[in-house]
Amino acid sequence: MSGSLHLIGVSCCVACLFVRFDKVYIKRLILLYLAPVRSGLAEIQAISGTENDMNVIRSYDTTEVLQDLSLVLLVTTFVLLLPVLFGISGLYINKLWLIAIFIVITGILVVAKTTLIITSSLSTDLVKGWIKDPLMTSLQTRYRGDLARDSISVTWNMVMTKFSCCGVDSGRDFKFSRFRRDFTLRVFNQTLLLSNLQTPIACCNSASRTTSFEPGACAKYPIQREHTHYFEGCFEKIWNSLSQYSGEMILSAVGICAVQVLQVILACVYVELLKRDRKDQIQQQSRTYRKGSDFFFPSVTEE
Incomplete structure:
Protein backbone atom coordinates (compact mmCIF):
# COMPACT_ATOMS: atom_id res chain seq x y z
CA MET A 1 0.00 0.00 0.00
CA SER A 2 2.82 2.36 0.85
CA GLY A 3 4.52 1.42 -2.43
CA SER A 4 1.33 2.34 -4.30
CA LEU A 5 1.36 5.72 -2.59
CA HIS A 6 4.93 6.34 -3.68
CA LEU A 7 4.03 5.23 -7.20
CA ILE A 8 1.24 7.81 -7.25
CA GLY A 9 3.73 10.47 -6.19
CA VAL A 37 -16.33 21.52 -30.75
CA ARG A 38 -14.07 22.20 -33.71
CA SER A 39 -17.07 22.27 -36.01
CA GLY A 40 -18.61 24.96 -33.80
CA LEU A 41 -15.44 27.06 -33.90
CA ALA A 42 -15.22 26.59 -37.66
CA GLU A 43 -18.83 27.70 -37.99
CA ILE A 44 -18.18 30.90 -36.02
CA GLN A 45 -15.16 31.70 -38.18
CA ALA A 46 -17.10 30.88 -41.32
CA ILE A 47 -19.92 33.33 -40.58
CA SER A 48 -17.31 35.99 -39.84
CA GLY A 49 -15.62 35.43 -43.17
CA THR A 50 -12.26 34.48 -41.64
CA GLU A 51 -10.12 31.44 -42.42
CA ASN A 52 -10.91 28.05 -40.97
CA ASP A 53 -9.87 26.89 -37.51
CA MET A 54 -6.72 24.98 -38.51
CA ASN A 55 -4.36 27.90 -37.81
CA VAL A 56 -6.02 28.46 -34.45
CA ILE A 57 -5.53 24.79 -33.55
CA ARG A 58 -1.89 24.78 -34.64
CA SER A 59 -1.07 27.75 -32.40
CA TYR A 60 -2.99 26.33 -29.43
CA ASP A 61 -0.57 26.15 -26.47
CA THR A 62 -1.61 23.69 -23.76
CA THR A 63 1.26 24.71 -21.45
CA GLU A 64 -0.29 28.16 -21.04
CA VAL A 65 -3.76 26.78 -20.38
CA LEU A 66 -2.69 24.00 -18.02
CA GLN A 67 -0.06 25.85 -16.00
CA ASP A 68 -2.33 25.82 -12.93
CA LEU A 69 -2.79 22.06 -13.30
CA SER A 70 0.98 21.59 -13.44
CA LEU A 71 1.25 23.57 -10.19
CA VAL A 72 -1.36 21.29 -8.55
CA LEU A 73 0.56 18.21 -9.69
CA LEU A 74 3.80 19.70 -8.36
CA VAL A 75 2.24 20.31 -4.94
CA THR A 76 0.83 16.76 -4.95
CA THR A 77 4.28 15.39 -5.76
CA PHE A 78 5.76 17.42 -2.91
CA VAL A 79 3.08 16.20 -0.48
CA LEU A 80 3.55 12.54 -1.37
CA LEU A 81 7.30 12.25 -1.93
CA LEU A 82 9.08 14.78 0.30
CA PRO A 83 8.28 13.00 3.59
CA VAL A 84 9.32 9.72 1.99
CA LEU A 85 12.81 11.09 1.23
CA PHE A 86 13.34 11.93 4.91
CA GLY A 87 11.87 8.60 6.03
CA ILE A 88 13.94 6.43 3.72
CA SER A 89 17.10 8.40 4.47
CA GLY A 90 16.50 8.02 8.22
CA LEU A 91 15.93 4.26 7.91
CA TYR A 92 18.97 3.78 5.70
CA ILE A 93 21.49 5.57 7.95
CA ASN A 94 19.61 5.09 11.24
CA LYS A 95 19.33 8.81 12.01
CA LEU A 96 16.60 9.62 14.49
CA TRP A 97 16.36 13.29 13.50
CA LEU A 98 15.55 12.40 9.88
CA ILE A 99 12.82 10.00 10.99
CA ALA A 100 11.51 12.67 13.36
CA ILE A 101 11.27 15.15 10.46
CA PHE A 102 9.38 12.51 8.48
CA ILE A 103 6.93 12.00 11.35
CA VAL A 104 6.35 15.75 11.84
CA ILE A 105 5.90 16.58 8.13
CA THR A 106 3.63 13.59 7.50
CA GLY A 107 1.56 14.43 10.57
CA ILE A 108 1.10 18.04 9.44
CA LEU A 109 0.12 16.92 5.94
CA VAL A 110 -2.39 14.40 7.30
CA VAL A 111 -4.02 17.09 9.44
CA ALA A 112 -4.10 19.50 6.48
CA LYS A 113 -5.59 16.92 4.11
CA THR A 114 -8.15 15.83 6.70
CA THR A 115 -9.19 19.45 7.15
CA LEU A 116 -9.45 19.87 3.38
CA ILE A 117 -11.56 16.72 3.03
CA ILE A 118 -13.95 17.83 5.78
CA THR A 119 -14.15 21.34 4.31
CA SER A 120 -14.83 19.97 0.84
CA SER A 121 -17.60 17.74 2.20
CA LEU A 122 -19.30 20.29 4.44
CA SER A 123 -18.58 23.65 2.74
CA THR A 124 -19.03 23.06 -0.96
CA ASP A 125 -19.65 26.76 -1.61
CA LEU A 126 -16.27 27.64 -0.10
CA VAL A 127 -14.48 25.19 -2.39
CA LYS A 128 -16.44 26.49 -5.37
CA GLY A 129 -15.30 30.01 -4.49
CA TRP A 130 -11.65 28.93 -4.49
CA ILE A 131 -12.06 27.55 -8.02
CA LYS A 132 -14.33 30.25 -9.40
CA ASP A 133 -12.12 33.22 -8.55
CA PRO A 134 -9.24 32.38 -10.93
CA LEU A 135 -11.72 31.32 -13.63
CA MET A 136 -13.56 34.64 -13.35
CA THR A 137 -10.26 36.53 -13.49
CA SER A 138 -9.26 34.60 -16.60
CA LEU A 139 -12.59 35.28 -18.32
CA GLN A 140 -12.74 38.98 -17.52
CA THR A 141 -9.09 39.91 -18.08
CA ARG A 142 -7.66 37.44 -20.62
CA TYR A 143 -10.57 36.41 -22.83
CA ARG A 144 -10.53 38.36 -26.10
CA GLY A 145 -13.51 37.07 -28.09
CA ASP A 146 -14.73 34.55 -30.65
CA LEU A 147 -11.98 35.13 -33.20
CA ALA A 148 -9.05 35.52 -30.82
CA ARG A 149 -6.16 33.12 -31.36
CA ASP A 150 -4.57 33.11 -27.92
CA SER A 151 -4.86 29.85 -26.01
CA ILE A 152 -7.01 31.22 -23.15
CA SER A 153 -9.65 32.61 -25.52
CA VAL A 154 -9.68 29.46 -27.65
CA THR A 155 -10.11 27.33 -24.53
CA TRP A 156 -13.06 29.40 -23.33
CA ASN A 157 -14.67 29.21 -26.76
CA MET A 158 -14.24 25.43 -26.84
CA VAL A 159 -15.64 25.02 -23.32
CA MET A 160 -18.68 27.22 -23.99
CA THR A 161 -19.37 25.36 -27.22
CA LYS A 162 -18.77 21.92 -25.73
CA PHE A 163 -20.98 22.37 -22.65
CA SER A 164 -23.52 24.74 -24.24
CA CYS A 165 -22.90 27.35 -21.57
CA CYS A 166 -21.90 30.99 -21.20
CA GLY A 167 -19.38 32.53 -18.80
CA VAL A 168 -18.53 31.18 -15.36
CA ASP A 169 -21.91 31.72 -13.67
CA SER A 170 -23.85 33.19 -16.59
CA GLY A 171 -23.54 35.62 -19.47
CA ARG A 172 -23.56 38.47 -16.95
CA ASP A 173 -19.90 37.71 -16.33
CA PHE A 174 -19.09 39.38 -19.67
CA LYS A 175 -20.38 42.73 -18.44
CA PHE A 176 -16.90 43.62 -17.19
CA SER A 177 -14.98 41.46 -19.65
CA ARG A 178 -12.45 42.91 -22.06
CA PHE A 179 -13.52 40.78 -25.01
CA ARG A 180 -14.00 42.37 -28.41
CA ARG A 181 -17.64 43.44 -28.63
CA ASP A 182 -17.66 44.03 -32.41
CA PHE A 183 -18.25 41.15 -34.79
CA THR A 184 -18.45 41.16 -38.57
CA LEU A 185 -21.15 38.71 -39.63
CA ARG A 186 -21.63 37.38 -43.14
CA VAL A 187 -25.09 36.01 -43.86
CA PHE A 188 -26.36 35.21 -47.35
CA ASN A 189 -23.40 36.99 -48.98
CA GLN A 190 -24.08 40.13 -47.00
CA THR A 191 -21.76 41.69 -44.44
CA LEU A 192 -23.23 42.97 -41.20
CA LEU A 193 -21.24 44.71 -38.47
CA LEU A 194 -22.49 43.87 -34.99
CA SER A 195 -21.44 46.17 -32.16
CA ASN A 196 -21.91 46.33 -28.40
CA LEU A 197 -22.32 42.58 -28.06
CA GLN A 198 -23.36 41.49 -24.58
CA THR A 199 -21.82 38.03 -24.99
CA PRO A 200 -19.61 36.28 -27.54
CA ILE A 201 -21.24 34.45 -30.44
CA ALA A 202 -20.02 31.23 -28.77
CA CYS A 203 -22.77 31.73 -26.17
CA CYS A 204 -25.45 31.35 -28.86
CA ASN A 205 -26.78 27.96 -29.84
CA SER A 206 -25.77 26.74 -33.25
CA ALA A 207 -29.08 27.43 -34.99
CA SER A 208 -29.42 31.04 -33.83
CA ARG A 209 -25.92 32.12 -34.95
CA THR A 210 -26.90 32.37 -38.60
CA THR A 211 -30.62 32.98 -38.34
CA SER A 212 -31.95 35.24 -41.07
CA PHE A 213 -34.16 37.02 -38.52
CA GLU A 214 -31.93 39.70 -36.99
CA PRO A 215 -28.57 37.84 -37.22
CA GLY A 216 -26.46 38.03 -34.09
CA ALA A 217 -29.38 39.03 -31.87
CA CYS A 218 -28.61 36.06 -29.62
CA ALA A 219 -25.36 37.80 -28.58
CA LYS A 220 -26.56 41.39 -28.69
CA TYR A 221 -29.90 40.84 -26.95
CA PRO A 222 -29.53 37.55 -25.05
CA ILE A 223 -33.01 37.37 -23.58
CA GLN A 224 -34.57 34.32 -25.24
CA ARG A 225 -33.50 31.04 -23.68
CA GLU A 226 -34.15 29.06 -26.85
CA HIS A 227 -31.57 31.14 -28.73
CA THR A 228 -28.78 31.58 -26.18
CA HIS A 229 -27.01 29.88 -23.29
CA TYR A 230 -26.75 33.22 -21.48
CA PHE A 231 -28.48 31.89 -18.37
CA GLU A 232 -26.40 28.69 -18.10
CA GLY A 233 -22.97 29.05 -16.48
CA CYS A 234 -20.12 26.76 -17.46
CA PHE A 235 -18.92 26.24 -13.91
CA GLU A 236 -22.05 24.48 -12.67
CA LYS A 237 -22.21 22.26 -15.73
CA ILE A 238 -18.58 21.16 -15.38
CA TRP A 239 -18.96 20.83 -11.60
CA ASN A 240 -22.01 18.58 -12.03
CA SER A 241 -20.19 16.42 -14.57
CA LEU A 242 -17.28 15.95 -12.15
CA SER A 243 -19.46 15.52 -9.04
CA GLN A 244 -20.39 12.00 -10.11
CA TYR A 245 -16.81 11.02 -9.25
CA SER A 246 -16.72 12.91 -5.93
CA GLY A 247 -17.24 9.74 -3.88
CA GLU A 248 -14.27 8.00 -5.47
CA MET A 249 -12.06 11.09 -5.03
CA ILE A 250 -12.96 11.43 -1.34
CA LEU A 251 -12.33 7.71 -0.73
CA SER A 252 -8.95 7.98 -2.46
CA ALA A 253 -8.00 10.97 -0.31
CA VAL A 254 -9.12 9.16 2.86
CA GLY A 255 -7.13 6.11 1.80
CA ILE A 256 -3.98 8.18 1.30
CA CYS A 257 -4.44 9.77 4.74
CA ALA A 258 -4.93 6.33 6.32
CA VAL A 259 -1.73 5.03 4.73
CA GLN A 260 0.23 8.04 5.94
CA VAL A 261 -1.16 7.66 9.48
CA LEU A 262 -0.01 4.04 9.41
CA GLN A 263 3.41 5.18 8.24
CA VAL A 264 3.63 7.62 11.16
CA ILE A 265 2.68 4.88 13.65
CA LEU A 266 5.24 2.46 12.23
CA ALA A 267 7.89 5.19 12.22
CA CYS A 268 7.19 5.93 15.90
CA VAL A 269 7.49 2.21 16.73
CA TYR A 270 10.75 2.01 14.80
CA VAL A 271 12.12 5.06 16.63
CA GLU A 272 11.28 3.47 19.99
CA LEU A 273 12.92 0.19 19.00
CA LEU A 274 15.97 2.05 17.74
CA LYS A 275 16.24 3.92 21.06
CA ARG A 276 16.04 0.67 23.00
CA ASP A 277 18.64 -0.94 20.78
CA ARG A 278 21.01 1.98 21.30
CA LYS A 279 20.39 1.86 25.04
CA ASP A 280 21.19 -1.87 25.07
CA GLN A 281 24.36 -1.20 23.11
CA ILE A 282 25.45 1.44 25.63
CA GLN A 283 24.76 -0.92 28.53
CA GLN A 284 26.67 -3.71 26.78
CA GLN A 285 29.62 -1.42 26.18
CA SER A 286 29.47 -0.38 29.85
CA ARG A 287 29.60 -4.03 31.00
CA THR A 288 32.52 -4.72 28.68
CA TYR A 289 34.36 -1.71 30.11
CA ARG A 290 33.77 -2.91 33.66
CA LYS A 291 35.10 -6.37 32.86
CA GLY A 292 38.25 -4.84 31.42
CA SER A 293 38.66 -2.70 34.52
CA ASP A 294 38.40 -5.78 36.78
CA PHE A 295 41.11 -7.52 34.78
CA PHE A 296 43.61 -4.67 34.85
CA PHE A 297 42.72 -3.22 38.29
CA PRO A 298 41.64 -6.13 40.53
CA SER A 299 42.26 -4.09 43.69
CA VAL A 300 39.61 -1.62 42.64
CA THR A 301 37.08 -4.45 42.26
CA GLU A 302 38.04 -6.09 45.59
CA GLU A 303 37.52 -2.82 47.40
Whole structure:
Protein backbone atom coordinates (compact mmCIF):
# COMPACT_ATOMS: atom_id res chain seq x y z
CA MET A 1 0.00 0.00 0.00
CA SER A 2 2.82 2.36 0.85
CA GLY A 3 4.52 1.42 -2.43
CA SER A 4 1.33 2.34 -4.30
CA LEU A 5 1.36 5.72 -2.59
CA HIS A 6 4.93 6.34 -3.68
CA LEU A 7 4.03 5.23 -7.20
CA ILE A 8 1.24 7.81 -7.25
CA GLY A 9 3.73 10.47 -6.19
CA VAL A 10 6.18 9.53 -8.96
CA SER A 11 3.31 9.47 -11.46
CA CYS A 12 2.27 13.00 -10.39
CA CYS A 13 5.87 14.16 -10.85
CA VAL A 14 6.03 12.73 -14.37
CA ALA A 15 2.59 14.16 -15.19
CA CYS A 16 3.67 17.58 -13.89
CA LEU A 17 6.69 17.66 -16.21
CA PHE A 18 4.59 16.36 -19.10
CA VAL A 19 1.83 18.95 -18.63
CA ARG A 20 4.29 21.79 -18.11
CA PHE A 21 6.55 21.19 -21.10
CA ASP A 22 4.73 18.99 -23.65
CA LYS A 23 3.10 20.88 -26.53
CA VAL A 24 2.14 18.00 -28.81
CA TYR A 25 0.55 14.93 -27.22
CA ILE A 26 -1.63 16.70 -24.63
CA LYS A 27 -2.96 19.00 -27.35
CA ARG A 28 -3.90 15.92 -29.38
CA LEU A 29 -5.76 14.43 -26.41
CA ILE A 30 -7.64 17.66 -25.72
CA LEU A 31 -8.56 18.15 -29.36
CA LEU A 32 -9.64 14.51 -29.61
CA TYR A 33 -11.96 14.97 -26.62
CA LEU A 34 -13.24 18.27 -28.00
CA ALA A 35 -13.47 17.09 -31.61
CA PRO A 36 -17.18 18.00 -31.92
CA VAL A 37 -16.33 21.52 -30.75
CA ARG A 38 -14.07 22.20 -33.71
CA SER A 39 -17.07 22.27 -36.01
CA GLY A 40 -18.61 24.96 -33.80
CA LEU A 41 -15.44 27.06 -33.90
CA ALA A 42 -15.22 26.59 -37.66
CA GLU A 43 -18.83 27.70 -37.99
CA ILE A 44 -18.18 30.90 -36.02
CA GLN A 45 -15.16 31.70 -38.18
CA ALA A 46 -17.10 30.88 -41.32
CA ILE A 47 -19.92 33.33 -40.58
CA SER A 48 -17.31 35.99 -39.84
CA GLY A 49 -15.62 35.43 -43.17
CA THR A 50 -12.26 34.48 -41.64
CA GLU A 51 -10.12 31.44 -42.42
CA ASN A 52 -10.91 28.05 -40.97
CA ASP A 53 -9.87 26.89 -37.51
CA MET A 54 -6.72 24.98 -38.51
CA ASN A 55 -4.36 27.90 -37.81
CA VAL A 56 -6.02 28.46 -34.45
CA ILE A 57 -5.53 24.79 -33.55
CA ARG A 58 -1.89 24.78 -34.64
CA SER A 59 -1.07 27.75 -32.40
CA TYR A 60 -2.99 26.33 -29.43
CA ASP A 61 -0.57 26.15 -26.47
CA THR A 62 -1.61 23.69 -23.76
CA THR A 63 1.26 24.71 -21.45
CA GLU A 64 -0.29 28.16 -21.04
CA VAL A 65 -3.76 26.78 -20.38
CA LEU A 66 -2.69 24.00 -18.02
CA GLN A 67 -0.06 25.85 -16.00
CA ASP A 68 -2.33 25.82 -12.93
CA LEU A 69 -2.79 22.06 -13.30
CA SER A 70 0.98 21.59 -13.44
CA LEU A 71 1.25 23.57 -10.19
CA VAL A 72 -1.36 21.29 -8.55
CA LEU A 73 0.56 18.21 -9.69
CA LEU A 74 3.80 19.70 -8.36
CA VAL A 75 2.24 20.31 -4.94
CA THR A 76 0.83 16.76 -4.95
CA THR A 77 4.28 15.39 -5.76
CA PHE A 78 5.76 17.42 -2.91
CA VAL A 79 3.08 16.20 -0.48
CA LEU A 80 3.55 12.54 -1.37
CA LEU A 81 7.30 12.25 -1.93
CA LEU A 82 9.08 14.78 0.30
CA PRO A 83 8.28 13.00 3.59
CA VAL A 84 9.32 9.72 1.99
CA LEU A 85 12.81 11.09 1.23
CA PHE A 86 13.34 11.93 4.91
CA GLY A 87 11.87 8.60 6.03
CA ILE A 88 13.94 6.43 3.72
CA SER A 89 17.10 8.40 4.47
CA GLY A 90 16.50 8.02 8.22
CA LEU A 91 15.93 4.26 7.91
CA TYR A 92 18.97 3.78 5.70
CA ILE A 93 21.49 5.57 7.95
CA ASN A 94 19.61 5.09 11.24
CA LYS A 95 19.33 8.81 12.01
CA LEU A 96 16.60 9.62 14.49
CA TRP A 97 16.36 13.29 13.50
CA LEU A 98 15.55 12.40 9.88
CA ILE A 99 12.82 10.00 10.99
CA ALA A 100 11.51 12.67 13.36
CA ILE A 101 11.27 15.15 10.46
CA PHE A 102 9.38 12.51 8.48
CA ILE A 103 6.93 12.00 11.35
CA VAL A 104 6.35 15.75 11.84
CA ILE A 105 5.90 16.58 8.13
CA THR A 106 3.63 13.59 7.50
CA GLY A 107 1.56 14.43 10.57
CA ILE A 108 1.10 18.04 9.44
CA LEU A 109 0.12 16.92 5.94
CA VAL A 110 -2.39 14.40 7.30
CA VAL A 111 -4.02 17.09 9.44
CA ALA A 112 -4.10 19.50 6.48
CA LYS A 113 -5.59 16.92 4.11
CA THR A 114 -8.15 15.83 6.70
CA THR A 115 -9.19 19.45 7.15
CA LEU A 116 -9.45 19.87 3.38
CA ILE A 117 -11.56 16.72 3.03
CA ILE A 118 -13.95 17.83 5.78
CA THR A 119 -14.15 21.34 4.31
CA SER A 120 -14.83 19.97 0.84
CA SER A 121 -17.60 17.74 2.20
CA LEU A 122 -19.30 20.29 4.44
CA SER A 123 -18.58 23.65 2.74
CA THR A 124 -19.03 23.06 -0.96
CA ASP A 125 -19.65 26.76 -1.61
CA LEU A 126 -16.27 27.64 -0.10
CA VAL A 127 -14.48 25.19 -2.39
CA LYS A 128 -16.44 26.49 -5.37
CA GLY A 129 -15.30 30.01 -4.49
CA TRP A 130 -11.65 28.93 -4.49
CA ILE A 131 -12.06 27.55 -8.02
CA LYS A 132 -14.33 30.25 -9.40
CA ASP A 133 -12.12 33.22 -8.55
CA PRO A 134 -9.24 32.38 -10.93
CA LEU A 135 -11.72 31.32 -13.63
CA MET A 136 -13.56 34.64 -13.35
CA THR A 137 -10.26 36.53 -13.49
CA SER A 138 -9.26 34.60 -16.60
CA LEU A 139 -12.59 35.28 -18.32
CA GLN A 140 -12.74 38.98 -17.52
CA THR A 141 -9.09 39.91 -18.08
CA ARG A 142 -7.66 37.44 -20.62
CA TYR A 143 -10.57 36.41 -22.83
CA ARG A 144 -10.53 38.36 -26.10
CA GLY A 145 -13.51 37.07 -28.09
CA ASP A 146 -14.73 34.55 -30.65
CA LEU A 147 -11.98 35.13 -33.20
CA ALA A 148 -9.05 35.52 -30.82
CA ARG A 149 -6.16 33.12 -31.36
CA ASP A 150 -4.57 33.11 -27.92
CA SER A 151 -4.86 29.85 -26.01
CA ILE A 152 -7.01 31.22 -23.15
CA SER A 153 -9.65 32.61 -25.52
CA VAL A 154 -9.68 29.46 -27.65
CA THR A 155 -10.11 27.33 -24.53
CA TRP A 156 -13.06 29.40 -23.33
CA ASN A 157 -14.67 29.21 -26.76
CA MET A 158 -14.24 25.43 -26.84
CA VAL A 159 -15.64 25.02 -23.32
CA MET A 160 -18.68 27.22 -23.99
CA THR A 161 -19.37 25.36 -27.22
CA LYS A 162 -18.77 21.92 -25.73
CA PHE A 163 -20.98 22.37 -22.65
CA SER A 164 -23.52 24.74 -24.24
CA CYS A 165 -22.90 27.35 -21.57
CA CYS A 166 -21.90 30.99 -21.20
CA GLY A 167 -19.38 32.53 -18.80
CA VAL A 168 -18.53 31.18 -15.36
CA ASP A 169 -21.91 31.72 -13.67
CA SER A 170 -23.85 33.19 -16.59
CA GLY A 171 -23.54 35.62 -19.47
CA ARG A 172 -23.56 38.47 -16.95
CA ASP A 173 -19.90 37.71 -16.33
CA PHE A 174 -19.09 39.38 -19.67
CA LYS A 175 -20.38 42.73 -18.44
CA PHE A 176 -16.90 43.62 -17.19
CA SER A 177 -14.98 41.46 -19.65
CA ARG A 178 -12.45 42.91 -22.06
CA PHE A 179 -13.52 40.78 -25.01
CA ARG A 180 -14.00 42.37 -28.41
CA ARG A 181 -17.64 43.44 -28.63
CA ASP A 182 -17.66 44.03 -32.41
CA PHE A 183 -18.25 41.15 -34.79
CA THR A 184 -18.45 41.16 -38.57
CA LEU A 185 -21.15 38.71 -39.63
CA ARG A 186 -21.63 37.38 -43.14
CA VAL A 187 -25.09 36.01 -43.86
CA PHE A 188 -26.36 35.21 -47.35
CA ASN A 189 -23.40 36.99 -48.98
CA GLN A 190 -24.08 40.13 -47.00
CA THR A 191 -21.76 41.69 -44.44
CA LEU A 192 -23.23 42.97 -41.20
CA LEU A 193 -21.24 44.71 -38.47
CA LEU A 194 -22.49 43.87 -34.99
CA SER A 195 -21.44 46.17 -32.16
CA ASN A 196 -21.91 46.33 -28.40
CA LEU A 197 -22.32 42.58 -28.06
CA GLN A 198 -23.36 41.49 -24.58
CA THR A 199 -21.82 38.03 -24.99
CA PRO A 200 -19.61 36.28 -27.54
CA ILE A 201 -21.24 34.45 -30.44
CA ALA A 202 -20.02 31.23 -28.77
CA CYS A 203 -22.77 31.73 -26.17
CA CYS A 204 -25.45 31.35 -28.86
CA ASN A 205 -26.78 27.96 -29.84
CA SER A 206 -25.77 26.74 -33.25
CA ALA A 207 -29.08 27.43 -34.99
CA SER A 208 -29.42 31.04 -33.83
CA ARG A 209 -25.92 32.12 -34.95
CA THR A 210 -26.90 32.37 -38.60
CA THR A 211 -30.62 32.98 -38.34
CA SER A 212 -31.95 35.24 -41.07
CA PHE A 213 -34.16 37.02 -38.52
CA GLU A 214 -31.93 39.70 -36.99
CA PRO A 215 -28.57 37.84 -37.22
CA GLY A 216 -26.46 38.03 -34.09
CA ALA A 217 -29.38 39.03 -31.87
CA CYS A 218 -28.61 36.06 -29.62
CA ALA A 219 -25.36 37.80 -28.58
CA LYS A 220 -26.56 41.39 -28.69
CA TYR A 221 -29.90 40.84 -26.95
CA PRO A 222 -29.53 37.55 -25.05
CA ILE A 223 -33.01 37.37 -23.58
CA GLN A 224 -34.57 34.32 -25.24
CA ARG A 225 -33.50 31.04 -23.68
CA GLU A 226 -34.15 29.06 -26.85
CA HIS A 227 -31.57 31.14 -28.73
CA THR A 228 -28.78 31.58 -26.18
CA HIS A 229 -27.01 29.88 -23.29
CA TYR A 230 -26.75 33.22 -21.48
CA PHE A 231 -28.48 31.89 -18.37
CA GLU A 232 -26.40 28.69 -18.10
CA GLY A 233 -22.97 29.05 -16.48
CA CYS A 234 -20.12 26.76 -17.46
CA PHE A 235 -18.92 26.24 -13.91
CA GLU A 236 -22.05 24.48 -12.67
CA LYS A 237 -22.21 22.26 -15.73
CA ILE A 238 -18.58 21.16 -15.38
CA TRP A 239 -18.96 20.83 -11.60
CA ASN A 240 -22.01 18.58 -12.03
CA SER A 241 -20.19 16.42 -14.57
CA LEU A 242 -17.28 15.95 -12.15
CA SER A 243 -19.46 15.52 -9.04
CA GLN A 244 -20.39 12.00 -10.11
CA TYR A 245 -16.81 11.02 -9.25
CA SER A 246 -16.72 12.91 -5.93
CA GLY A 247 -17.24 9.74 -3.88
CA GLU A 248 -14.27 8.00 -5.47
CA MET A 249 -12.06 11.09 -5.03
CA ILE A 250 -12.96 11.43 -1.34
CA LEU A 251 -12.33 7.71 -0.73
CA SER A 252 -8.95 7.98 -2.46
CA ALA A 253 -8.00 10.97 -0.31
CA VAL A 254 -9.12 9.16 2.86
CA GLY A 255 -7.13 6.11 1.80
CA ILE A 256 -3.98 8.18 1.30
CA CYS A 257 -4.44 9.77 4.74
CA ALA A 258 -4.93 6.33 6.32
CA VAL A 259 -1.73 5.03 4.73
CA GLN A 260 0.23 8.04 5.94
CA VAL A 261 -1.16 7.66 9.48
CA LEU A 262 -0.01 4.04 9.41
CA GLN A 263 3.41 5.18 8.24
CA VAL A 264 3.63 7.62 11.16
CA ILE A 265 2.68 4.88 13.65
CA LEU A 266 5.24 2.46 12.23
CA ALA A 267 7.89 5.19 12.22
CA CYS A 268 7.19 5.93 15.90
CA VAL A 269 7.49 2.21 16.73
CA TYR A 270 10.75 2.01 14.80
CA VAL A 271 12.12 5.06 16.63
CA GLU A 272 11.28 3.47 19.99
CA LEU A 273 12.92 0.19 19.00
CA LEU A 274 15.97 2.05 17.74
CA LYS A 275 16.24 3.92 21.06
CA ARG A 276 16.04 0.67 23.00
CA ASP A 277 18.64 -0.94 20.78
CA ARG A 278 21.01 1.98 21.30
CA LYS A 279 20.39 1.86 25.04
CA ASP A 280 21.19 -1.87 25.07
CA GLN A 281 24.36 -1.20 23.11
CA ILE A 282 25.45 1.44 25.63
CA GLN A 283 24.76 -0.92 28.53
CA GLN A 284 26.67 -3.71 26.78
CA GLN A 285 29.62 -1.42 26.18
CA SER A 286 29.47 -0.38 29.85
CA ARG A 287 29.60 -4.03 31.00
CA THR A 288 32.52 -4.72 28.68
CA TYR A 289 34.36 -1.71 30.11
CA ARG A 290 33.77 -2.91 33.66
CA LYS A 291 35.10 -6.37 32.86
CA GLY A 292 38.25 -4.84 31.42
CA SER A 293 38.66 -2.70 34.52
CA ASP A 294 38.40 -5.78 36.78
CA PHE A 295 41.11 -7.52 34.78
CA PHE A 296 43.61 -4.67 34.85
CA PHE A 297 42.72 -3.22 38.29
CA PRO A 298 41.64 -6.13 40.53
CA SER A 299 42.26 -4.09 43.69
CA VAL A 300 39.61 -1.62 42.64
CA THR A 301 37.08 -4.45 42.26
CA GLU A 302 38.04 -6.09 45.59
CA GLU A 303 37.52 -2.82 47.40
